[in-house]
Amino acid sequence: MTEPSTDPSGGAEPGDEQGPSAASFAAPAPSADGRCDTCWNWDPLASTRSADDRPLDVILSGTVFYDLVFSGLSRMPNPGEELWSEGLGSSPGGIANLATAAARLGLRTGLAAGFGDDAMADWMWDVLADQEGIDLSASKRFADFHSPITVAISTDDDRAMVTHGHHLPESLDTQILAAPSAKAALVDLAGEHHWWEQLAARGTKVWADIGFDSTGAWDVKDLDPLEHCYAFTPNSVEAMAYTRTESPSAAARALSEKVGLAIVTDGARGVYAIDGHTGEEAYCPALSVPAVDPTGAGDVFAAASVLGDLAGWPLMQRLRFASLCSAIAVQQHGGALAAPGWADLTDWWRTLAESSADGDLEAAYVAEKFAFLDGLVPRHETRAVHRAEATFRTHHQVSPSGANEDSMPTERIRVDRD
Known part of the structure; x- marks a missing residue:
């Protein structure tokens, strides 16, 4: 059995577009069900x-919403x-969009977030911890606190959202700083930055994003x-507004x-x-794909960019990989569960x-x-990711004990037949 090398150069000269060749290694023992855990x-x-x-590749903190996304509207x-x-x-x-995107790409991901005590919080905790493998040791459940909810409507060229929620009963700063050490942190530049400044001082690479300034001030001091920070990933509207430039290219240079x-x-x-x-320096064109829902595409791009950086890939390769991951994500319904996994990337390639060969x-x-x-990409069977369903299942519907097999969710997998 062979495992592809993650060396970005593969022994080639800098700038060579050819990918790395596979390197041989001793096959690990299969698990009880016959699958190779590594693959x-x-x-x-x-x-x-x-x-x-460090135990984690990425640490994040923020609000987890229950998203209900309507799509397919003209x-x-x-x-009325x-x-x-x-x-x-x-x-x-x-923040679950970003955490899930990172975890599905193989990054060891930790999340510090507050969860309520309602059924939606139970479901989201199970999805993130058990299904997606995200470390929630720095997260906390709060009694008598309900989950924030966002209802989104997506059309071919627009989207609108309505959200309801409340601030957490207490700050999670202490838990964040006590979380397992991470190589990188993904943060909101406009949010509370006390905790991630401390992480930066510990050697964590801080990747920042920033939201739309609804006041219209676009105060450059917001960028102080x-x-x-190690990296900043705004969109073109935000970047040009903060830098007072006329093009995304000029904004990138100013930033x-x-x-x-x-x-x-x-x-x-x-x-x-x-x-x-x-x-x-690089410009990377986007892939043209039929978009279903753009929710979370920026988060997927950021997670893929972090992976490429930690892997030491050349800048253009990082941008192409991140653009591809985003392009796959927008062809699925809804936020976090639209993020691609390695089976999706392998199928695409x-x-x-x-x-091309034809x-x-x-x-x-x-x-x-x-x-x-x-x-x-893997050359073996890999775990496929779950996609968003219309509504969520409760514990008794997904528990193996006493459940009707026909009612159990099935997991689609990709198998390389070569």
């Missing part, structure tokens, strides 16, 4: 890990009008905390004077990045490579740009 739970950073590694409803949607998805949302790695995303128009840590010129062009995936 089933794919770890793209396996070759970079050591005995003295337009928004008019006042009722429309029937083609799609409906339930999913943990908010970037002095503690690169404030932070080591500046990445400005511009939706379907692509992404611009300047990495002062490595001296690289295999399909593209087969089309003479499809467009596929050949794209395959050349993503050739690095050939040495990166």
Whole structure:
């Protein structure tokens, strides 16, 4: 059995577009059900890990929402009008989007968040901890506190949301700082930054994002905390507003004077990045795909960017990988559970490579740009991810004990038949 190397160069010269070749290794013993644990739970950073590694790759903190997403609508409803949607998805949302995206890409992910004591909180905790494998040791349950809820409506070219929720009864700063040590932290620049400034002082790479300034002030002082950050990933609207520039490219250049790695995303128009840590600059066009729901696409991009950085990939490879992950995510319903896993990435690459081999010129062009995936994706059966369902199952519906087998959720897997 072979495991693909995660060395971004694969022995090639810098700038070589060819992906790394697979390296041989001794096959680990299969688990009781016959699966290879190394392949089933794919770890793209396996070759970079050591005995003295930090326990977590990524730590996050924020609010977890219960998201209910209506999709497949051609337009928004008019006042007083009722429309029937083609799609409906339930999913943990908010910071769960980012945590799930990171975990599904193989990053060891920790989350510090507050959860209520209602059925939705029970379900979201189980999904994040048991299904997605996220470390919730720094999270806390609160009695007599209900889950924040967001209802979203997505059309072909727009979306609208309504949210209800309350502030947590207490701060989680103490628990965050006591959480297992992490290589990177993903944070909101506009939020409380006391805790992540301390993490930065401990050597954690802080990746910051920032939201839309509804006041319209776009005060440049809001960017002062970037002095503690390793990277900043705003979208083009935010980046241009804060830097008073006229293009995403100019905004990225202006931001690169404030932070080591500046990445400005511009939706379907692509992404611009300047990495002062490595001296690289790049523009990466977006992949054209039929979008179902853009919720959480930015979170998927950020998680994939962190993975590429921790793996030591060249900047362009990082941007292409992150753009691909986002493109896969927007073709699914709803936030956190739309995030791709390695089975999705493998399927995409295999399909593209087969089309290229069959003479499809467009596929050949794209395959050349993503050739690095050939040495990166698993070559074995891997665990497929769960997607958003219309509503969530309660404990008695998903518990193996006493359950009717026909009522149990099934898990789709990808098998490489080569």
